[in-house]
Amino acid sequence: MDESALKFAERLVPPSYVSQGGEAMRARRSKVRQLLEQRKCPKEGWDDLTIELLLNDLASMDSNNFSHNCGVGEREGRVYSELVRRRHYRLAHGVGRSGDLAENQPKAAGSSLMYTLTNAIVLDLIRHMGVxxxxxxxxxxxxxxxxxxxxxxxxxxxxxxxxxxxxxxxxxxxxxxxxxxxxxxxxxxxxxxxxxxxxxxxxxxxxxxxxxxxxxxxxxxxxxxxxxxxxxxxxxxxxxxxxxxxxxxxxxxxxxxxxxxxxxxxxxxxxxxxxxxxxxxxxxxxxxxxxxxxxxxxxxxxxxxxxxxxxPGRASNSPILDVFITLLSMGTEGYAKLSAQRKELKVHMTEGLQEVAHKHGLQVIESKNNPISVALTLPHGASDHNLTQLGSMLFRRGVSGTRVITATDNKTIAGHQFIGWGSHCNNYPYPYLTAAAGIGMENEDVKLFLERLGKCLGKTVVEGKLAQGGKEKEERGKEKKDIGKEEEKENCFSEEEEKENGFSEEEEKENGFSEEEEGRK
Known part of the structure; x- marks a missing residue:
């Protein structure tokens, strides 16, 4: 409602009530005006109602949403499904024109304005973050x-x-x-x-x-x-x-x-x-x-x-709209907070991996110039199959994003052969596992990862899955006898955890972890 509409509203509802509601509306409109004037990412994130207010205003500026529109072209922003229409906030024209991604569209002033604002607030965020x-x-x-x-x-x-x-x-x-x-x-x-x-x-x-x-x-x-x-x-x-x-x-x-x-x-x-x-x-x-x-x-x-x-051509506005909404909701302070939290969790993850490494006779590779990813060595003598099974075990237990690199995998891409694909070089000296501390990760994610990794490493050591040579079964049996019940309980999943995390006998057999299959391998 504009100011004149609010005056009429006072004839229907007590003026004091309308005044209070009007102040809230004006506060939201003020944020929109500030965004258009300064073209910067807001310092503090907006609430959803304010964002939806802006999106509805932008959509109302596109020709496909004009109440008097009569489209006779081949691209008129027609959308059959109401679910799809709502998913895109009725912004159906995309961005750019055939000759330029950033060119404004005469049929879509709202979509064009949204794209221009998105580029502006992203640039502001990049500068705010250090460039x-x-x-x-x-x-x-x-x-x-x-x-x-x-x-x-x-x-x-x-x-x-x-x-x-x-x-x-x-x-x-x-x-x-x-x-x-x-x-x-x-x-x-x-x-x-x-x-x-x-x-x-x-x-x-x-x-x-x-x-x-x-x-x-x-x-x-x-x-x-x-x-x-x-x-x-x-x-x-x-x-x-x-x-x-x-x-x-x-x-x-x-x-x-x-x-x-x-x-x-x-x-x-x-x-x-x-x-x-x-x-x-x-x-x-x-x-x-x-x-x-x-x-x-x-x-x-x-x-x-x-x-x-x-x-070439017009472009989808779906990824742009996602960024626009997210940055308005997050604000520069919200993003900076998440970035700082990610940095702290990288330290926490590295320290936790060092403890796991010490316990299992491994080591964390020193990558001081990698601020996001960290690598943990794996037993050098283990077969590639058993090493990759460790990655499979983690994934089946809900740990995604890790990569097990054996340094012996070769790959050909467009006629170019890569030796030791995944390790960034031809002859990396030992196999390893990587994990990354990405933005949005939480402390509980790091805790669960370290816990499950430790137990998966314990399980593979106990069952001899990372052992080497033809003495694998013999070493496995010996290790089982040597490890006391308390240590085994500490290093391996309990029966309840096995069941909860998918360690059923059928799955073990299916994925190559049964004793019979291990013996054959």
Whole structure:
């Protein structure tokens, strides 16, 4: 209601009641006005009613929701299902136009305004989290890999002769496939193994490859921040310096690094001392929304605008709407709090894994340049099958997100063979398990993970599943006799826990954990 409507309402309800309700309405409208005026993410999150008020106002500005609308085109925002209509808050036109992701639509003033505001508040969040010099960003309705491809295709327009993308190895398919999909030839730069077991960028080899190929033939160097331990953040500052000196574009895969102040600090420093054309991050990994979107940000607003112009056709507004609602609900203070909590839980997880490692004769790999992921060594002599069964055991007990790396798995992607796939290098010295402290994780998650990991390790040791050689059954029997009832109870699941967590005899047999099957293997 506007002010005149409230005056009429006073004829129907006592004026004091209307005045009180009117104040509440004006407070919500004031937040909307402030958002439109300042174009910044609110410091404190909004309540759901205020967000829905804004969304309803935006939807009412789109032509498909006009009460007098008479659509005679092929795309008029028609939605058959009322459930779908409500799911999208009646915003059915998407964003952008055929030639530009960021272009406004004459039929959809509300959707266009929503997209512009989303880009503005995301940019404000990026600056708030540490990349103060970021000039522009686009929320793109594609996941990280495809958005990296979009950035590379944009570079092709200015470097048509370039064929190669230099890529310090990171064993994650989508970033590698983004290079292939964009039509470039990936030049894989193997990492160096440093003291403590961490993997870092081989700068000498990268510079040697630049000399060999010629800077003019290189479309970009693609580095990585967030990754699975024991790989650390790429040496962004040094690579950015090479890119600046040799006039080579630099794209950073920051997939889940927005939640990490350390990742963002390195991006900021790289842009300060050298060249960074764009850094790309996932919306679901960083902002806790459904999969389907990413953020392309950079320090040159013209290049980011060109990325938007490279996108063909109109785009879905579903991932954008999810981000818009989430950030209004969360606010910068809410996001900063979650980020700080994640950082604390990473420390807690690492300390807990060190205790587990000490108990089972293992060790936590020192990855001081990886602020999110941590790796725990596994018994070196165990077979690959038994090692991967540990990952299966954890997953069946409700622990998701861990990865067991044996360093002997080979994989071929688009004709390129990777030795030791998953370990980011050809010959990592020992197998390991990784886990990550991601945003939104809670203390109970860490507690349960450490508890279940310890018990799964205890179970595999007791039953000989991580033993080696032909004496496996003999060693298993010996260990069973040597371990007292109290220690076995401490290290393994109780009968109730076995039942609760899916340790039925049928499942054990089905998944290769029966004594008969173990003996055959």
């Amino acid at each position: 103060q010099k970021a000039a522009s960003c686009l929320v793109v309705p594609m996941a990280t890999g495809m958005s990296l491809t979009l950035c590379l295709l944009t570079l092709r327009q200015t470097r048509p002769q370039a064929k190669f993308v230099l890529w310090p190895r990171i064993d994650q398919k989508s970033c590698f496939k983004s290079i292939i999909t964009a039509g470039f030839i990936p030049e894989i730069i193997e990492n160096t193994l440093e003291a403590g077991g961490e993997l870092r960028t081989d700068l000498a080899e990268l510079e040697r490859r630049v000399e060999k190929l010629g800077a003019e033939n290189i479309a970009a160097i693609m580095t990585t921040t967030s990754c699975f331990a024991p790989r650390g953040i790429d040496r962004l500052e040094e690579v950015a310096g090479v890119c600046e000196r040799r006039n080579i574009p630099h794209i950073i895969n920051n997939a889940y690094g927005l939640q990490s102040s350390k990742c963002l600090h390195h991006i900021q420093q790289a842009a300060r001392v050298g060249r960074v054309d764009a850094f790309v991050q996932s919306t679901d990994k960083n902002l806790m929304v459904p999969v389907g979107g990413s953020i392309v940000a950079g320090f040159d607003a013209k290049f980011i605008a060109q990325v938007g112009k490279t996108y």
